[in-house]
Amino acid sequence: MIPSMNIGLPDDYKVEVHTSNGRGFNPEEIAERCADKILSVSDSAHPAIQQQAHAFRQRIVKLIEFYLADAVQNDRTTVYNALTDAGHPELASLIRRL
Amino acid sequence: MAFNGNFMCTSFKKELLEAKHNFLASGGNTFRLALYTNSATFTAATTAYTSSNEISNTAGSAYVAKGVALTNVNPSASGTTALTDFADASYSSATFTARGALIFNDTASGDPSVLVLDFGADKSASNGTFTVVFPTADASNAIIRIA
Numbered sequence: 148m149i150p151s152m153n154i155g156l157p158d159d160y161k162v163e164v165h166t167s168n169g170r171g172f173n174p175e176e177i178a179e180r181c182a183d184k185i186l187s188v189s190d191s192a193h194p195a196i197q198q199q200a201h202a203f204r205q206r207i208v209k210l211i212e213f214y215l216a217d218a219v220q221n222d223r224t225t226v227y228n229a230l231t232d233a234g235h236p237e238l239a240s241l242i243r244r245l
Numbered sequence: 246m247a248f249n250g251n252f253m254c255t256s257f258k259k260e261l262l263e264a265k266h267n268f269l270a271s272g273g274n275t276f277r278l279a280l281y282t283n284s285a286t287f288t289a290a291t292t293a294y295t296s297s298n299e300i301s302n303t304a305g306s307a308y309v310a311k312g313v314a315l316t317n318v319n320p321s322a323s324g325t326t327a328l329t330d331f332a333d334a335s336y337s338s339a340t341f342t343a344r345g346a347l348i349f350n351d352t353a354s355g356d357p358s359v360l361v362l363d364f365g366a367d368k369s370a371s372n373g374t375f376t377v378v379f380p381t382a383d384a385s386n387a388i389i390r391i392a
Contacts, residue, residue, distance in 0.1 A: 152391060152392070153391070154258055154261070154390065161365065162251075162346075162364070162378060162379060163378040164364050165374075165376045165378060166369060166375050169371060170373055171373065183378075183381065189385075
């Protein structure tokens with residue numbers, strides 16, 4: 148048989164669209180998406196493997212969530228200081244209270 | 246007419262054999278993701294970007310013509326399958342509705358199309374974030390795979 152090349156989209160291919168209203172995504176939502184990029188397990192994998200993978204994924208989500216929240220808080224501190232230094236203490240206070 | 250499923254454009258397959266597309270993260274072509282209303286009529290026969298039926302902002306200015314530039318992920322191999330991926334595409338402070346998208350090569354002459362993406366339903370954001378999440382970049386799910 149002559150080898151051939153297949154190129155295409157998976158049969159069940161589907162992009163996902165995530166939207167938010169009146170706000171950006173929070174660390175919890177982004178952590179879920181991030182974990183999906185790091186870890187996936189086939190539906191046909193052995194049940195024990197699936198169970199381990201799902202347990203591992205839950206731990207990863209919590210870890211990512213923690214550090215994302217930490218990053219947000221640190222960035223707000225940076226923005227707060229920048230606004231204060233620029234002479235906008237009320238605006239800075241607003242950012243700090245978010 | 247309306248979106249009728251996901252398609253890899255036939256012209257793109259041909260153009261791959263003509264070396265018109267480069268997906269390298271560094272030094273590769275710029276691919277963009279343009280959003281469309283459900284009036285768009287894309288099929289596998291779609292050959293290039295069009296502004297016809299491209300979405301517009303309901304409010305604000307988050308969306309611009311031709312959409313957002315995608316971040317290329319270096320092509321890789323998994324077993325005997327070669328694949329490539331893009332980083333998820335986000336529009337922030339977005340207020341608009343889209344039913345689907347077209348990925349096209351903004352570097353190549355004529356803005357040749359790559360993929361038609363059907364979101365399955367209208368997706369809306371209001372003063373929020375609109376993110377297109379690409380599938381897992383593995384041999385079974387990556388957005389572009391050569392097996």
